[in-house]
Amino acid sequence: DCSPQAIQSLRKYNLAPNQIDYIFISHLHGDHSGGLPFFLLNLKNCESGVVTISGPPGLKKQITNVYAEYFGDIDITEYFKFKSLTSEYPFSLQYIEGDHSVLDYVYKIKLDDKIIVYTGDTRPIDLSKFAQNADYLIHEAGEIDSNRAHAFAHTTPIQAAEIAKNANAKNLILIHRANFNQELIDNIHSIFPNTLLPNDLDIIESTK
Structure with a gap:
């Protein structure tokens, strides 16, 4: 995902947009895709580089319209290569639908013998098979109260811990949280001891 703060985060690590190879968008809410027009603006100012981007239907239209509103018309295909999720990638990629107020994709990427599952925003769904034995389950925990979580299509941290336990994940990373x-x-931790609570810009080193 690409939040509105994404460019500032890249700058803090002295990274340029054209150093990013792939962007996968889970859903078209501003806190998850709203940074793409600003990412594009900065990518446009790089000497070279095309970033491959994938996500739900309507992604290209959203970026085009928002960019045009702020910065003027542009042929974004000069900078973004839009790729179907069913295409071939240089790593294993699978996805399923989450349960959010809009279409949300839950991604599973296998890279260098590590399995990473990222939920985007979703109510609790059964990930016991999809995230089975995942090295890292990156799960949202948008609400603490279960009634509010259900009403606003999010998951509580307790529910996420139970999901990680049922999937036999190795590590749970809770994001999108208070x-x-x-x-x-x-x-x-009593439900799932290997739970990490990172802050923005934290780096998590993969265990061997």
Whole structure:
């Protein structure tokens, strides 16, 4: 995904947009795809580089319209290569639909013998097979209260921990979350001990 803060985050690590090879968008909400017009603006100013991008239907139209609104018309295919999720990639890619207020894709990528599953935004869904034995399950935890989570199509951290446990994942990374108090953190770890709570710009080194 590409949040509106994505370009600022890249700059803090001295990375240019043309150093990114692939972008996979889970769904077309602003906090997940709203950074793409600004990413494109900065990519346009690079000397060279085309970034492959994939996601739900309507992605190209959304980027084109928002970019035009802010910066003027552009042929975005000069900078973005839009690729079907059913195409071949230099790594194993699978996806299923989540359960959100709009179409959401849950991605599974196998790269260098590591399996990474990323949910985007979703209510709790059965990932026991799709995320089975995943090295990293990156799961949203957008609401703490289960009733609010259901109403707004999100997952609680407790529900995400149970999903990771049922999938026999090796590590759970909780994102899209508020600050948790210590009692909640303890409850999460009691269900799934290998739960990570990263902050923005944290780097998680893959274990061998």
